Amino acid sequence: MHAAHLTLTALVALLHLYFMVLEMFLWTRPAGRRAFGLTAEFAQSTKALAANQGLYNGFLAAGLLWGVAQGDAGAGFRVFFLGCVVAAGVFGAITVHRKILFVQGLPAALALGLSLASR
Template sequence: MKLIADVAIVLVALLHLYFLVLEMFWWTKPMGRRVFGLSAEFALASKALAANQGLYNGFLAAGLLWGLIDGLAAFKLFFLGCVIVAGVFGAITVNRRILYVQSLPAVLALVLVLSS
């Protein structure tokens, strides 16, 4: 069960690394604008904010990977909790889809960590 939990954490971390790339590097590119449904003007105007948000997603991924490397359940639980809270906040303030894309995988990983 621990292996399955760790694989789930890796998947959540990879998802957040993908968010980092989308927000820091592809925000104004066609793919980034398509994923987030942005006009070229809005993407350009909000580029710095998106890059900041992408950096935070990178920190979440780094924290999850740190928990895997150290093997400390407390780190895994803390960073999964951060991902869940960020996803819930994003769902409330931006788009409900964030709940399913960000929080749900983290909730599943959290349940797996707790049951391993």
């Protein structure tokens, strides 16, 4: 189970790195607009907000990867950052789109559950 929760946590981190790239660098490009269903005009007018949001996703990924890299000593980091991702997923589902709960919140909740179970 130890390897499973580390692997799933690393996958959640990679997912957030992907979100960071989409939001910071591809938001106004076809791939970014397609991923989020945006018009070119809306993407351009919200570019700075998306970059800010992308930076936060990068911080989440960094914290998760730091926790994974620390092995057993990083359990607290992993639990904290996975909890942050779950909270962000729930908030996003309530305020933006329910799909966020499944794309962001569910993988983090599974990793968090495995992390807590392996302690």
